[in-house]
Amino acid sequence: MILVVAATERELSGAEGAAVLACGIGPVEAAASTSRALSEALPRALLHVGIAGARGLEPPQLVIGSESVYEDARGGALVPSSVRPDAELLERAQRALPEALVRPIGTSAHVGGTSACSVEAMEGFAVLRAAALAGVPALEVRAVSNDVNEPDRANWRFDDALAALERALPRLLAALG
8 A cells, every 4th residue: 555645634635545644734743643654554655745835936836855854954963854765656756747846855844944945845854754764665746835935825826736736646646556
């Protein structure tokens, strides 16, 4: 089985027939929920999906994570600050979503908390780190909903990003399954 993990139920639309987990918003909730789920049943693979902010990318651009970077821990040698996706899953996702960009995706507990990555989310590193510790191959895919520097959330394109993600999920699951 493939476990599809997203912060919210809305981000899981399009994952019909797959095992799903709404892990909650932010790195702490994501790590705790994902770790608990992986302790109960180990999937063959984990696909982490959701919407994201970005710099210089137009919504609803799809992005496949080449790396999940824990921006809140950047510069510290005491904790891991990045995790790479499974190479085979990454290759399959690129074939399934040729229109998607492949970029590092930063994880931060707050909006605008990334500096090294053009794509920013709040759960990716936590979910992929939990999968790595459990020995489960994992991959992160995001749909851009907004520019992280746009202060007016009324201008964020949540519906467009969620629709792009919903269209992409069946193709991803077919390619990964």
